[in-house]
Amino acid sequence: MTPPSESRVLAVDVGGTTMKGSVFDEDGRVRHSIVVPSTADDGEDPVKAVRALCRQLRDDAIELGAAPAGIGVVTPGIVDESAGVVKYAANIRFREVPLGAIIRDDLGLPVAIGHDARAAGVAEAVAGAGRGLDNFLLLPLGTGIAATVVLNGVPVPGAAWSAGEVGHMPIHPDGEPCSCGQRGCLEVYASAGGIARRYARLGGAPGLDSESIARAATVDPLARRVWDAATHTLGTALATLTLALDPACIVLGGGLAEAGAQLFDPVRETLRAALAWRSPPALLRSDFGARAAQLGAAILARRAAGLAVPDSWGAPRP
Structure with missing residues (x-):
């Protein structure tokens, strides 16, 4: 297991326009980011695109010198977070997608699947306006x-x-x-x-x-x-x-x-x-604007990996 002092987590925010992925370090700072267009409107398989982004993010984290401890992926729609299933998300063409199991099989990491707005709420509650x-x-x-x-x-x-x-x-x-x-x-x-x-x-x-x-x-x-x-x-x-x-x-x-x-x-x-x-x-x-859901995904990833989330983890620095 990756030692907590060196733990990094992956966070992916799947949106209707773009998909954003980041590597967060143990202090809640972004060390690496990827932004790619969403494939929701071009006829390609949106699940395939999410899997590719997660794998690329994992590989990038390893190249940066630290294997990730876990990953959080958040999407819009109706998301059963306990089962890791995106039940319905019109903007990204997901229906009954067992995303948690898919990403876990791909990466071999603890996975948290969340709703993007609820994940943003987690970020604001831990370190933001709430x-x-x-x-x-x-x-x-x-x-x-x-x-x-x-x-x-x-x-x-x-x-x-x-x-x-x-x-x-x-x-x-x-x-x-x-x-x-x-x-x-x-x-x-x-x-x-x-x-x-x-x-x-x-x-x-x-x-x-x-x-x-x-x-x-x-x-x-x-x-x-x-x-x-x-x-x-x-x-x-x-x-x-x-x-x-x-x-x-x-x-x-x-x-x-x-x-x-x-x-x-x-x-x-x-x-x-x-x-x-x-x-x-x-x-x-x-306090985080469009980054809130992704920070929330990182917090969910830390929790899934059994890592502590201190108050103000990921808060903007003065």
């Missing part, structure tokens, strides 16, 4: 939108491992169609992927991502319309979640949170206006 809080709500805003409800520092998985699929809340019941088959879902309007698709569908220049649309919102009326719809829809959804869950704070993460005040200010205003009889919870930016 550190020291008994309960909080985390929403990573990426290709889609999921939420993590953290109670006593532990993400809530739900009875069928599908808690937190708030991206498919029908905020606009008669609204635009969603890939899930419903209409008016939150992520159609307020995810990074949804913003880009709406802008193009409504006649905007094709190929612009959400970051470009946010920048264009000051001069492009259509970009402004799409951005305003996103922030208002997100604020409305957060008001509903606040009334149901009463979180101590709400943490926004993912790539879309990088927009800063341009996102947070109108979302805060919508949230405040929708809670007429109570104060809104604090709305905070993730």
